[in-house]
Amino acid sequence: MGELYALDFDGVICDSCGESSLSALKAAKVRWPVLFDGVDSTIEDWIVDQMHTVRPVVETGYENLLLVRLLLETRTPSIRKSSVGKIPIPHFLSLITMQPRLEGLAVEGILESWSTLKPIIMEEWGENREALIDLFGKVRDEWLEQDFAAWIGANRIYPGVSDALKFASSKVFIVTTKQSRFADALLRELAGVTIPSERIYGLGTGPKVEILKQLQKRPEHQGLTLHFVEDRLATLKNVIKEPELDKWNLYLGNWGYNTAQEKEEAAAIPRIRVLQLSDFSKKLK
Template sequence: MAANQPTILALDFDGVICDGLKEYFETAWRTYCDIWLQTDETPPDNLAKKFYRLRPVIETGWEMPVLIAALLAGVAEEQILQEWHAIARAIVQENHLQSAAIAQKLDFLRDQWITDDLASWLGLHRFYPGVIEKLDSLINSPIQVFIVTTKEGRFVQQLLAQQGIQLPAKSVFGKENKRPKHEILHELITAAKTLPASLWFVEDRIKTLELVAQQSNLDTVKLYLADWGYNTSDERQAAQNHDRIQLLSLSQFADDFSTWG
């Protein structure tokens, strides 16, 4: 195996391979309407665009309808970017809600949608340019490819299958694994077929990469922040200033590994 390429390539899904912003917004809007008893189910103009811009602040699903509540309450976008956690907690408390209950409702409505009309749900996802071609070129190569994501593995496989990419279930670590990504990465290295293992990890959340960088048993893993994903300019700057994390462009991702730096 060449020194300038990995033996194991681990990829996040949403924000790296697939853009699910439209689905995120639609699910968040349906949940908001249900919890906040919104009778007019047509979202206001420009609400979706604001939601897309602010998607990087969301860490877990329950925050999605709360972000819509913040926007409709008139909270400024810049304030949300700077103070999101405090804003989200305040909205939950003021409305006598619980994050777990919001998450449960969101999952229920999403599952109901998937059951009723899987085709329309899948149809709100798109793949970033060049990514499917890159995956296709790696499927039969010596490089082991894994998806490590908080999305359910079955949906990852369905979405990829629509594009002609068949990944075995053992190569997809989804929401159902209920483990931190850094634990999964360590497992991949431990179980590597080719030794010594060289694992490269591409993720669009800098906090996830920073947590991986803190693990002493992952000090050889190459970490890349996907600059086309759900992150902000401040987060991309933080990646450039980090001694372990490298900023990766979509054109680099689609190109030869030697261009990754």
């Protein structure tokens, strides 16, 4: 008998919001250079700051690029080139044609309606998911190669997690939508931990529910108590929908990228335990 932990990375092990926001800003300038003509550091700083607020909606890294552009158009409505009227959109998106005094309302709208908004703006802007993923990865790679210390420094491992990983008696797997090479670099450099590559399931390895199914089916994992720690409530709800995954103990990390409303909702779901950071570190040890 023993314990197996499947851990999300961003928002559970690593606070990467600073790095992902700056990388997204760099990538957005490459993807939409005309929109950033005349955009000064004050506006850029505001965008990065607001990215911390809207970060809970992000499932996969490329979405950060979309958020950067949307926030830019919220802050500077005059740059918006396309016609909103061609596509039915949630009411709050019309805020980006109004005055900056409504910025807060637009950010609130993003938090409430991102799943509806994302495909709409992808279509309106003529964007391709795979192309944005490739661009985001390329920009990160370039930053990592050109200034490794600055790239690493824009991330932080949550307090206590490094030691918990180093001394974990449980079998630990990383299950993330982050590209594996970035998760590996951060584990090595910030946490001082080396996790074998076959235990890191990153972007492109399949949906998390399918990875959990694979892990529980392995002969060497039979009899282990299964734990999945995630900071996205939507992901945990997807697990609950799969009867095959009933054996997994589910945890919402309340230190990660989720809202007060999501924490409250999770607390009302019997299958999910809302976990404190200190309790998480103790459980891993």
